[in-house]
Amino acid sequence: MTTKPPHEEGTPVSVKIRERLQAARHRFHANDNIAEFIEPGELDLLLDEVEHKLQGVLDSMVIDTEHDHNTSRTARRVAKMYLREVFGGRYVKPPVLTEFPNAEHLNELMIVGPITVRSACSHHLVPVIGKLWIGVMPNEHTNVIGLSKYARLAEWIMNRPQIQEEAVVQLANMIQERTHPDGLAIVMQATHYCMAWRGVKDMDSRMINSVMRGVFLKDPSLRREFLALIPQKD
Numbered sequence: 001m002t003t004k005p006p007h008e009e010g011t012p013v014s015v016k017i018r019e020r021l022q023a024a025r026h027r028f029h030a031n032d033n034i035a036e037f038i039e040p041g042e043l044d045l046l047l048d049e050v051e052h053k054l055q056g057v058l059d060s061m062v063i064d065t066e067h068d069h070n071t072s073r074t075a076r077r078v079a080k081m082y083l084r085e086v087f088g089g090r091y092v093k094p095p096v097l098t099e100f101p102n103a104e105h106l107n108e109l110m111i112v113g114p115i116t117v118r119s120a121c122s123h124h125l126v127p128v129i130g131k132l133w134i135g136v137m138p139n140e141h142t143n144v145i146g147l148s149k150y151a152r153l154a155e156w157i158m159n160r161p162q163i164q165e166e167a168v169v170q171l172a173n174m175i176q177e178r179t180h181p182d183g184l185a186i187v188m189q190a191t192h193y194c195m196a197w198r199g200v201k202d203m204d205s206r207m208i209n210s211v212m213r214g215v216f217l218k219d220p221s222l223r224r225e226f227l228a229l230i231p232q233k234d
Helices: 013-023 042-060 074-086 147-158 164-179 220-229
Strands: 099-101 110-121 127-137 143-145 183-192 207-214
Touching (some): 013 042, 074 110, 110 147, 110 183, 127 147, 127 164, 143 164, 147 164, 164 207, 183 220
Antiparallel strands (some): 099 143, 110 127, 127 183, 183 207
16 A cells, blocks of 8 residues: 655655755765764654655556555565665664773784675665675774674674775774774675676675785785685685
């Protein structure tokens, strides 16, 4: 059943949010976080608006959602999936991290991974699924965070329409800002379903890219050590 257009009761909430972003000259690309411009309760209203527009898409695709029980709630389910789950990293604030001083003055290479990551290609909005490894070379001033927090940061960054190369840089920037290590290295390997599900339909193709910062960039032996300690990728 077609839902009532949200704009019949006033200005659509998406317009209000967009106007705030534009007034602040804040970018709102697909992989940007806009949580600070969403007021309490507006995400629920945005969910209603997206549901209504997705229902229009289903109608235009000539899918009978009134008589087909399999699709009668599809617009709502898809809207919820996008806003609350797979693109949730755009609409919620970053995870709260408990940071500790490096009291023991740890200065040995630490590797976290593989961390399973799930994102979506911003070209076709189809899944990008893979794994990443994070290498950290701390110093006495580095803030120490729990291992699970790296996974939470990765999830927050990846849960947006993304390009893999940009996603890894975003994650590196955030970890760098939060922990201030001497060196940071990230390697990501992922399957892009814009190639596996459509297009050339190549299920075996993978994309691997990396970001090296600080001593990982300057010291070839440290970089080789990090790469050698990563398990052989599939």
